[in-house]
Amino acid sequence: MPELPEVETTRRGIEPWLVGRQIERLIVREWRLRWRVPRNLPARIRGATIRSVGRRAKYLLLTTDAGTLIWHLGMSGSLRVLDANLPPLFHDHVDLVLDSGRCLRFNDPRRFGSLLFTTGPAERHHLLSQLAVEPLSDEFKADDLWRRARGRKASIKAFIMDSRMVVGVGNIYASEALFRAGIRPGLAAGRVSRSRMAALVAAIREVLSEAIDVGGTTLRDYVDPAGMPGYFGRRLFVYERRGKPCRRCGTPIRQFTQGQRSTYWCPNCQR
Numbered sequence: 001m002p003e004l005p006e007v008e009t010t011r012r013g014i015e016p017w018l019v020g021r022q023i024e025r026l027i028v029r030e031w032r033l034r035w036r037v038p039r040n041l042p043a044r045i046r047g048a049t050i051r052s053v054g055r056r057a058k059y060l061l062l063t064t065d066a067g068t069l070i071w072h073l074g075m076s077g078s079l080r081v082l083d084a085n086l087p088p089l090f091h092d093h094v095d096l097v098l099d100s101g102r103c104l105r106f107n108d109p110r111r112f113g114s115l116l117f118t119t120g121p122a123e124r125h126h127l128l129s130q131l132a133v134e135p136l137s138d139e140f141k142a143d144d145l146w147r148r149a150r151g152r153k154a155s156i157k158a159f160i161m162d163s164r165m166v167v168g169v170g171n172i173y174a175s176e177a178l179f180r181a182g183i184r185p186g187l188a189a190g191r192v193s194r195s196r197m198a199a200l201v202a203a204i205r206e207v208l209s210e211a212i213d214v215g216g217t218t219l220r221d222y223v224d225p226a227g228m229p230g231y232f233g234r235r236l237f238v239y240e241r242r243g244k245p246c247r248r249c250g251t252p253i254r255q256f257t258q259g260q261r262s263t264y265w266c267p268n269c270q271r
């Protein structure tokens, strides 16, 4: 599933191809995504110029002078900039055709992605208005998180993956950040000390930033039909490393299931 770093990598990859370009047309081959693509969308954005490519949580925001496209990659979606004449593949559901002769093509085998539109401020759209703080923004503060964790019995891992606390910390990055901060994933959120919460916030920022940097090395793949976004795999300390020696201390990495998701941790490094 694309997590926040993959979405940010996508944003950075497509941005230079889109900003300042006029939309010649929107081709929708499959309207039934997670939510139905608005029927009138192709007519509404035809001829509009793209002003910016932003991101809020895992939503990409393509702001045009007609309104903002709110694009979500869902479980399996990807966006790439291609020659508009390149024939679509089976799961290529949407093309945003630009006046440059290129198109932004959306591929999504599982169709959990979505493409919606708003003419108002995007941050007030119902999908975005309730979202918590961005993990890479200055508003993501350890003291705030620590205060909100008081008395909470839910695990610290579930707590940092809760999008009411902070957005965009998915399973991989939650596991990795807890390892770096030396915190056992099953520990109750309310039992994490103020100083360890500070270490955790720093670790979350660090793993997300590093993953974005790694993705950034493969940005040119976005103009190559064979290309896919970069991946963070080689830098993972615990995720999907069950039974393998901890990269720090050599203890075998353990795995358990927590809220239907796999959690990986080192019993020696994380207490």
Ligand SMILES: [Zn+2]
Binding pocket: 246, 247, 248, 249, 250, 251, 266, 267, 268, 269, 270
């Ligand atoms: Zn270890």
